[in-house]
Amino acid sequence: MKTLKNFPYQHVLVLGLAKSGTAAAELLLDSGVEVRINDLKADKETAEVQALINKGADVVTGGHPLSVLDDIDYLVKNPGIPYENPIIAEAVERKIPVVTEVELASFLHEGPLVAVTGSNGKTTTTTLIHEMIKADQQAVALAGNIGHVSCEVARTTDDKETMVTELSSFQLLGTERFRPDISVWLNLYEAHLDYHHTLENYHRAKAKIAANQTAEDTLVYNADDKKIEQFLPDVKAKLVPFSIEKKGQGAWADEAFIYFNEEPIMKKHDIVLVGEQNLQNILAAVAAVKVNGIKNEAIVEVLKSFAGVKHRLQFVTKKNERLFYNDSKATNILATTYALKSFENPVILLAGGLDRGTTFESLIPHLDSVKAMVVFGETADILSDTAREAGIEDVIKVETMNEAVNEAYDRSDEEDVILLSPACASWDQYRTFEERGNMFIEAVHKL
Template sequence: MRNLQSFPYTHVLVLGLAKSGTAAAHLLLDSGVTVRVNDMKADEASEPVQELKSKGADIVVGSHPLSVLDDIDLVVKNPGIPYENPIVDEAVKREIPVVTEVELGGMLHEGPLIGITGSNGKTTTTTLIHEMIKADHKPVSVAGNIGEVSCEVARTTTEEETMVAELSSFQLLGTENFRPDIAVLLNLYEAHLDYHHTLQNYHNAKAKIFENQSEEDTFVYNADDQKICIYLPSVKAKQVAFSIQEKVDGAWADDERIYFYDEPIMKIADILLVGEQNLQNILAAVAAVKGIGVSNEAIRDVLTSFKGVAHRLEFVTEKNGRFFYNDSKATNILATSYALRSFKQPIILLAGGLDRGTSFESLTPYMSSVKGMVVFGETADMLADAGKQAGVEEIVKVGNMDDAVQEAYQMSVEDDVILLSPACASWDQYRTFEERGHMFTEAVHKLN
């Protein structure tokens, strides 16, 4: 496994363990750096902590004393730790650099690096890029928010191997010199304001993905998103656009085909993924992989077989002419509105979940294709009211996912889409949106 060379810091504080902190601490220790670990919740007797201690790490758990910053010249923090944390705040006051492990991964990886960020679609786009490169028989690994920790993956990659990294705003905010060869910015919406405090702060964190790029690099961006376009004058890299609205210098689509510049890639009708959002993700992926010479054949192979990332408008199966889709990741109205716009067929919508005080009136303009609804969870009545306002013909309230799927199937006919897209978080009935999605797919497969 490769270690950091010519690392400019000698005494590093790793703040917060979990996967990223543990991986960063091991990398730093193996690279000959003096490491102190501070975690409020970690158990000092646990195996991961003891393993780091046996390598020579100074372990401080159970509290955040400011003394952990003594003699420290770099802080590597868990991305989820806010900058209001007393240790982070004090480090900034002392002018100690504060980064996330993504910075270390970028320093260590020697081959091509593709970084993907955006408010929506990161995981699907990252997966598509990874699968397209793999289908072209080129060495590739995936890291970041999807898969393994970046600095851990980078320890085993080769100079010829492309690392594809999904990156959150939390991770990017903690970068100083991180520089992907190809940076992909999918879209910018309002999100994570509890962490970033203002929309501008959030957008600026995302924009860090291209901040250190030079003329030798490539910036792939959504030309349909004006919030991204305002950054273009400050981008030094070669700009490659993607658009579902017009022909651009990059990847684009008309009613029948997708293109890269003037080169037709394939027919849209042959693509397995559905929906406007996924078409944007596909075009972003095409623009990224064409930049490293991936063949059209490999792109087509993936797009004609890829059913989607689990729980993200994922095609489950077809039964007796009904088409089942699992979009359990749709934990807000915006995501569900995208899902509803993805189909031309009549839809039976399964929705509901945690009550966060949200009104669902803004969902009604997107429900013109919804012929029936099955609602559940704390928001069942509110979603039922929204359905009535939209003129939905049949609405049923149920208590569990098995009943939801049965009811949806009963009210459906051939060619209908049965769509789980809850518009709510899952925590009223399920531990995670993944658990909710698994319950849906299991119930679908139990249908006769």
């Protein structure tokens, strides 16, 4: 496995373990760097932490003493740790670089790099790009905010292998030299304000995906998103649009076909994925791989068979003529809006979760097809009020996912869609959106 060469830092603090921190610490230790680890809740007796100690790491747990910064010249933080953390705030004050492990990957990976970001659709688009490159018989690796830590994946890639990585705003904020050959910016919507505090901060974090690109690189961007447009004058990369509304340039679609520039790629009717959001994801992926020289045959092969990513408008089953869809990854209003647009059948919507102070008025115009709502979590009462404002009379509040699925089924008729699309993060009741989605799937199969 590769290690860091000519790395300009010798004393690194890794703040927060989990998958990304552990991978970063292992890479740094294997590269001969002195590593200190600070994690509030880590147990030194676990096999994972003991392995790091045996490799030479100095591990500090149980608190965040400022002394962990002594002699440190570089800090790698877990993406989820906010910048208000006293250690990070002090590091910034001391002018110590604060990065995420994605930055370490940029020291390692030597082949083509495709990076995908956006408020919604990242995982589906990243997976599509990966599958299209693979279908073209090209060497490709999948990484980033999709379950595969970038700096760990980059240790095994070579200069002929494309790395496709999904990146959140949390990860991008902690980059300095990170430079994709092809970056993909899907959309820009209000999200994660509990972390970034202002919309401007969130937007700037997303814009870092193209910050270091040059005229040799490419930015694939959503030409229908006016918020992204405001950043384009500062982008030095070649601009390649994708659009549902505009025709003729980049990746686009009409009623019958999807195109790249003037070239028809395939019939829309042959695409398995449903929904307007997925059409945007598809067009973004097509633009990215066409820039990368991937053949149309590979694109068509994938789009004729790819049925979606788990927890992202995932078809679960058909039971007694009811259709069940798991969209647990819909952690904001825009994602739920896209999900609702995907169906013409009557919908019973399961929604709710962590209260981030969001109001749901913008969801109301998209609830026309919703015949009933089952709400849960911290936002249950707010969503109940929103549903009734939208004219939905059948609204029920529940405590568990089993209750939610049973109540939804009891209210359904043949041909109805029972859709979990929460419009909220999961952390009030579940550790992850995946756990929430799995609970939904389990409850559906119990019916």
